[in-house]
Amino acid sequence: MTDLLSVSDLTIDISTRRGELRAIDGVSFGIGRGEVLGVVGESGAGKSMLGNAVIGLLPARARIAGGQVWLDGDRIDALPRADLQHLRGARIGMIFQDPQTSLNPLYRIGDQITQTIRTHRPMSQTEALDEARRLLTEVGISASSERLAAYPHQFSGGMRQRVVIALALAGNPELVIADEPTTALDVSVQAQIIKLLKRLCQERGVAVMLITHDMGVIAETADRVCVLYAGRVAEIGAVDDVLARPRHPYTQGLMAANPTLTGPLDDGLRQIPGSMPTIAARPKGCAFHPRCSEALALCRDRRPPLITAQKVECSCFLYHQDSQALKAT
Amino acid sequence: MNVSATGLNPIVPIEASLVQAKDLERDFAVHVPFLRRLMPGFEQPVIRAVRGVTLAIPKGRTYALVGESGSGKSTLARMIVGLTPPSKGEVFIGGHNIWDPVSADEQRKLRRRIQMIFQDPLASLNPLWRVSAIVSEPMRVFGLMPDGGARAARVAELLELVGLSTTDGRKFPHEFSGGQRQRIAIARALASDPEFIVCDEPTSALDVSVQAQVLNLLKRLQKDLSLTYLFISHDLAVVRHMADRIGVLYLGELVEERDSVAFFETPEHPYSQMLLSAVPNATANSPSKGEPVGEIPDAASPPPGCAFHPRCPVAREICSRLHPKASQVPTGHASCHLL
Amino acid sequence: MSEASADFWKRVADSDLLYSFRRSPGAIIAAVVTLGLGLAALLAPWIAPHDPFDPAGLSILDNFLPPAWEEGGDARFLLGTDDQGRDLLSAMLYGLRISLAVGFASVILAMIVGVWLGLIAGYVGGFADVIIMRVADVQMTFPAILIALLLAGIFRGTAGPGSSDSATMMLLIISISLSFWVQYARTVRGSVLVQASKEYVEAARLIGVSSIGIMVRHILPNVLAPVLVIATINLALAIIIEATLSFLGVGVPSGRPSLGTLIRIGNDYLFSGEWWITLFPGVLLGVLALSVNLFGDWLRDALNPKLA
Numbered sequence: 018m019t020d021l022l023s024v025s026d027l028t029i030d031i032s033t034r035r036g037e038l039r040a041i042d043g044v045s046f047g048i049g050r051g052e053v054l055g056v057v058g059e060s061g062a063g064k065s066m067l068g069n070a071v072i073g074l075l076p077a078r079a080r081i082a083g084g085q086v087w088l089d090g091d092r093i094d095a096l097p098r099a100d101l102q103h104l105r106g107a108r109i110g111m112i113f114q115d116p117q118t119s120l121n122p123l124y125r126i127g128d129q130i131t132q133t134i135r136t137h138r139p140m141s142q143t144e145a146l147d148e149a150r151r152l153l154t155e156v157g158i159s160a161s162s163e164r165l166a167a168y169p170h171q172f173s174g175g176m177r178q179r180v181v182i183a184l185a186l187a188g189n190p191e192l193v194i195a196d197e198p199t200t201a202l203d204v205s206v207q208a209q210i211i212k213l214l215k216r217l218c219q220e221r222g223v224a225v226m227l228i229t230h231d232m233g234v235i236a237e238t239a240d241r242v243c244v245l246y247a248g249r250v251a252e253i254g255a256v257d258d259v260l261a262r263p264r265h266p267y268t269q270g271l272m273a274a275n276p277t278l279t280g281p282l283d284d285g286l287r288q289i290p291g292s293m294p295t296i297a298a299r300p301k302g303c304a305f306h307p308r309c310s311e312a313l314a315l316c317r318d319r320r321p322p323l324i325t326a327q328k329v330e331c332s333c334f335l336y337h338q339d340s341q342a343l344k345a346t
Numbered sequence: 347m348n349v350s351a352t353g354l355n356p357i358v359p360i361e362a363s364l365v366q367a368k369d370l371e372r373d374f375a376v377h378v379p380f381l382r383r384l385m386p387g388f389e390q391p392v393i394r395a396v397r398g399v400t401l402a403i404p405k406g407r408t409y410a411l412v413g414e415s416g417s418g419k420s421t422l423a424r425m426i427v428g429l430t431p432p433s434k435g436e437v438f439i440g441g442h443n444i445w446d447p448v449s450a451d452e453q454r455k456l457r458r459r460i461q462m463i464f465q466d467p468l469a470s471l472n473p474l475w476r477v478s479a480i481v482s483e484p485m486r487v488f489g490l491m492p493d494g495g496a497r498a499a500r501v502a503e504l505l506e507l508v509g510l511s512t513t514d515g516r517k518f519p520h521e522f523s524g525g526q527r528q529r530i531a532i533a534r535a536l537a538s539d540p541e542f543i544v545c546d547e548p549t550s551a552l553d554v555s556v557q558a559q560v561l562n563l564l565k566r567l568q569k570d571l572s573l574t575y576l577f578i579s580h581d582l583a584v585v586r587h588m589a590d591r592i593g594v595l596y597l598g599e600l601v602e603e604r605d606s607v608a609f610f611e612t613p614e615h616p617y618s619q620m621l622l623s624a625v626p627n628a629t630a631n632s633p634s635k636g637e638p639v640g641e642i643p644d645a646a647s648p649p650p651g652c653a654f655h656p657r658c659p660v661a662r663e664i665c666s667r668l669h670p671k672a673s674q675v676p677t678g679h680a681s682c683h684l685l
Numbered sequence: 686m687s688e689a690s691a692d693f694w695k696r697v698a699d700s701d702l703l704y705s706f707r708r709s710p711g712a713i714i715a716a717v718v719t720l721g722l723g724l725a726a727l728l729a730p731w732i733a734p735h736d737p738f739d740p741a742g743l744s745i746l747d748n749f750l751p752p753a754w755e756e757g758g759d760a761r762f763l764l765g766t767d768d769q770g771r772d773l774l775s776a777m778l779y780g781l782r783i784s785l786a787v788g789f790a791s792v793i794l795a796m797i798v799g800v801w802l803g804l805i806a807g808y809v810g811g812f813a814d815v816i817i818m819r820v821a822d823v824q825m826t827f828p829a830i831l832i833a834l835l836l837a838g839i840f841r842g843t844a845g846p847g848s849s850d851s852a853t854m855m856l857l858i859i860s861i862s863l864s865f866w867v868q869y870a871r872t873v874r875g876s877v878l879v880q881a882s883k884e885y886v887e888a889a890r891l892i893g894v895s896s897i898g899i900m901v902r903h904i905l906p907n908v909l910a911p912v913l914v915i916a917t918i919n920l921a922l923a924i925i926i927e928a929t930l931s932f933l934g935v936g937v938p939s940g941r942p943s944l945g946t947l948i949r950i951g952n953d954y955l956f957s958g959e960w961w962i963t964l965f966p967g968v969l970l971g972v973l974a975l976s977v978n979l980f981g982d983w984l985r986d987a988l989n990p991k992l993a
Contacts, residue, residue: 034701034704059553059554059555059556060524060553173641174641175641176641203414203415203580203641203642204414204580204581204582204621204624204625204638205414205620205621205624205638205640205641205642206638206641207624207626208623208624208626208638209638209639211626230553230554231626232554233583233625233626233627234626236626236627237626237627270555271554271555273558274554274555274557274558275554275558275583276557276558276561276581276583276584276586276587277583277586277627278582278583278586278610278622278625278627279627282586282587285561285562285565285587286558286561286562286587287558288555288558288559288562289555289558289559290559292523292524292525292526292553292555292556293523293553293555295523427891428891429887429890429891453893454893457891457892457893458892460891461891461892462887462888462891464884464887464888465884466884469883469884469885470883470884470885470887470888471885472885472903472907473907474906474907483889483892483894484892487892487893487894488892531888534888538892
């Protein structure tokens with residue numbers, strides 16, 4: 018299967034007064050049609066920057082220093098501005114964290130959707146209006162004229178996020194990038210939005226890049242998961258494989274630190290010491306080694322390559338074929 | 347007189363508890379444009395943020411308030427800690443009413459016994475103050491350690507207690523990570539030797555791996571210093587790891603109050619059941635049990651009868667008419683017509 | 686103590702502000718010019734070739750001498766002399782002194798009044814807020830010049846022409862600062878509303894720190910950055926307003942000419958060919974106002990986190 022979105026060896030640098038800092042360091046992944054890839058990481062891992070790089074929305078001081086991004090056979094990492102604008106909306110839909118700021122408070126819901134439709138697809142106003150009704154129904158909002166004429170503030174938080182999803186789908190995109198789409202929502206609303214995203218992905222066959230810090234959201238939504246740590250891929254594989262038996266010590270720690278509704282309570286939560294290094298202070302070798310309880314001597318100096326360890330790709334020397342020999346050194 | 351506002355005997359006799367809140371209510375006036383206020387027949391609309399909440403926390407225990415945004419949990423906490431005056435009701439710490447102190451001296455003594463840890467660790471520390479000044483402020487205000495040397499020693503001791511280095515006192519808040527900032531906030535909260543600490547979503551701004559550190563720290567401190575916690579959170583999984591007793595708030599009302607173990611085994615109120623089923627489970631790709639629907643309504647115009655009935659999967663005709671009374675359930679009470 | 690100050694200087698050297706300063710040539714030039722003019726004003730009694738206020742040193746015969754390089758110029762008077770035979774360069778240095786002094790004094794006065802009223806309006810709120818901000822609104826509807834003219838008129842009408850120089854100066858400073866305090870009050874009030882809702886203020890309230898204590902120890906230091914920016918930009922404005930008022934004859938007493946007074950004096954003779962009396966003070970005023978303003982612009986950008 019060829020992937021719809023394919024990112025290979027992507028490297029992003031940020032220029033600061035302390036020089037060039039590497040935010041994303043050789044990240045590769047692919048997403049197939051109808052697949053949800055969860056990109057999970059804690060703050061500082063670079064997950065949002067990864068999403069922004071794919072849609073060409075990097076901040077002014079950041080630049081792609083290496084690697085390629087391909088969308089369905091087209092290279093999109095070095096497009097001119099005008100092509101990028103067509104790309105966003107028409108081929109890639111975006112859902113952001115805060116539905117409050119993703120919608121223009123001064124325009125009616127219906128107008129915002131029809132406008133977006135007509136920007137990207139050749140439709141008359143009446144056709145676009147019909148399409149807008151269809152989209153709203155699709156995301157679970159009864160598409161009465163009253164709803165179309167409403168302003169964003171007349172909607173609740175969950176409803177607004179549904180409208181944002183409808184907007185993301187308005188251009189009939191092949192890929193949807195959802196950056197923390199449920200973080201600003203209450204638990205009971207979050208569950209509904211997760212279900213909606215999953216259904217849309219299956220029905221429309223769009224590829225979804227779901228960026229989140231929440232392992233629970235990944236478990237409920239994603240098919241595959243990519244765990245980022247300090248701008249690098251720690252582990253990538255099918256959700257069932259990764260969550261049931263995490264390979265990388267960081268993923269293991271993350272899973273153990275996550276409080277759950279089941280399981281024993283006696284000895285507290287397992288914790289990972291320390292915190293994610295800032296971009297300016299990333300350690301040499303494996304970026305996780307100062308916090309890793311199983312670190313080997315060579316983890317301090319050498320960067321572990323991504324290797325396949327029982328179906329899952331993982332960048333850790335513990336899974337290296339010579340790991341026994343490496344331990345001895 | 348161990349009778350709560352619900353007319354039921356709580357499991358823990360209220361008078362034996364360190365912290366007691368009796369029939370707390372808080373209304374907020376909705377802002378209305380000036381001209382509309384002059385219209386004939388104008389009635390000032392009121393949001394009833396908290397309505398008739400009674401709860402008690404025994405010494406050394408953790409009571410968790412659970413609810414979604416708009417449930418009134420922060421308002422309730424602010425009334426209990428002494429930041430927002432209640433419209434009605436009383437709050438007692440060790441038998442003293444904090445909203446009606448006998449003297450200014452008693453008020454100071456009461457304040458010393460209550461502390462709070464806030465949600466945003468960066469916003470809760472003055473950015474221009476050194477950590478040592480931040481941590482020692484309560485001692486200075488309460489006149490606990492007039493001697494500068496003794497105060498510095500106590501600051502170093504507190505920083506070590508929360509897992510920071512003693513030299514961190516000379517740094518500024520922006521030099522720390524989120525988790526370390528929350529440790530500083532905890533050190534400040536401990537500076538006046540309080541018995542009771544309100545933790546308002548103390549880890550919701552933190553990453554998972556750091557959240558575990560802070561939660562474990564709070565538990566260890568509770569054991570070592572026999573602290574009493576009121577723990578506010580929207581995250582049921584976190585609450586399960588922290589709480590002895592749980593109160594579920596919906597539109598300002600305590601709809602269910604139970605011991606933690608019993609609550610997570612058999613939640614009685616349909617809203618509690620919905621909340622539990624909505625928690626995404628990271629351990630396995632298990633499909634959710636229930637189907638959460640709808641959202642918490644606007645507190646300015648709550649639905650009649652049981653406030654939860656429009657979202658309730660098992661609502662009956664009576665639920666839209668009559669406000670349910672609390673019924674006794676194992677280890678606590680829940681307010682639902684079906685119980 | 687020395688360790689603490691070494692620590693302080695290390696922090697300054699490492700700060701983003703200094704980094705940004707070193708990388709903006711405009712700001713460096715503006716700062717150097719401002720500093721140079723400030724020093725020249727401060728040292729005027731020592732560096733000025735003549736004392737323009739010493740009647741004994743003046744000779745009416747020296748009046749209207751052109752700059753030294755012009756025909757008929759005198760090497761003793763580099764930039765020429767005015768109608769009373771005063772050395773223009775010396776008069777300008779002393780005038781600069783007065784202009785800067787009036788500017789600084791009125792900005793500091795406006796800052797003190799405005800910051801306090803803003804703090805009270807923002808933190809106390811309620812009735813105090815309504816009163817202070819309505820007064821500010823009314824104040825904003827009058828141009829600064831109008832207020833100053835009005836005040837000067839009232840003062841002269843009540844005190845009579847024989848009022849002392851220092852009283853006139855005080856009046857000038859008060860009337861200029863009166864048009865500035867509103868900006869400080871509004872900015873501070875807005876910042877206070879933001880800061881007061883932050884949790885560190887709640888934490889202080891929780892342990893019973895008094896309102897005054899919270900305002901002074903917690904909130905005030907955190908709202909000073911925008912105040913500093915306004916003060917710098919206002920300094921340029923205050924200097925211009927003072928010059929305008931002096932030009933109109935309601936400014937500093939004519940016995941102690943400021944730059945504006947010199948321009949007015951020169952204006953009377955502009956068409957009779959004595960251009961230098963107006964031109965040199967005018968250029969100096971322009972350079973001063975421009976450099977202070979440029980420095981203020983840079984400070985505003987450097988302290989604005991949104992642009993960083």
